[in-house]
Amino acid sequence: MSDPIWVLPVLELQGGCSSSCNRVHNRVVMNALSQRLVPDDLWELLKTELPVFSERTQGGGTPPVNQRRVLAAIVYILTAGCPWKSLPKAFDVSASTAHRRFTAWSAAGLWDRASDLAEHCLDPGLKSWIQVIATAGPSRYKSKPTTATWDPPSASRGRDHPLQ
Incomplete structure (x- = not known):
């Protein structure tokens, strides 16, 4: 696929593009950007x-x-x-x-x-x-954080507990 970047100046010169023209312009820009990124x-x-994602066994959903x-x-x-x-x-x-x-x-x-x-x-x-x-x-x-162990305070507070 050739780089469609040459289309950009033509679209920019038109000025006052309709919303469909803006969508085309965005698509051309993103195709060019995607081609440069990958x-x-x-x-x-x-x-x-890349890991392969399998289709859902129950069907339905959006296509991959x-x-x-x-x-x-x-x-x-x-x-x-x-x-x-x-x-x-x-x-x-x-x-x-x-x-x-x-x-x-x-x-x-x-x-x-x-x-x-x-x-x-x-x-x-x-x-x-x-x-x-x-x-x-x-x-x-x-990565998923490890779950820290937390010991809940005991129900009975002894005489040495700081809140007593």
């Missing part, structure tokens, strides 16, 4: 490393979201450093879906495997981009 070479390296779009949305969040709820709608991925996949992929060790793949990458630009993503992933991932 170039074809990076996608070819990582697509086999395109994995590449989700990856582009996650890379955007990781590199921009913004909150998940600030994910632009033009990615066509909800913030909750992006966060859910990010958590699953992090737990599956995707960022470590990406770092390993970067070591074998011949393209220095792609190698450094993979390293940026592989470093940002674990720093953003918060």
Whole structure:
């Protein structure tokens, strides 16, 4: 797929675009941004490393979201450093879906495997981009907190208790 960025100046020159024109403009911008965030070479390296989500056995629900779009949305969040709820709608991925996949992929060790793949990458630009993503992933991932043990106060307070 060629980079459709050349369309942007034409749309900006038109001025006073309708809402449908703005949607087209946003889609073109997001396609260009997604292509830069997850170039074809990076996608070819990582697509086999992504955990596969199976369809629901009971049927129903919404169809699965395109994995590449989700990856582009996650890379955007990781590199921009913004909150998940600030994910632009033009990615066509909800913030909750992006966060859910990010958590699953992090737990599956995707960022470590990406770092390993970067070591074998011949393209220095792609190698450094993979390293940026592989470093940002674990720093953003918060594993589930361990439940601390808490001993409730005893029902009877002894003479030595500080509140007595």
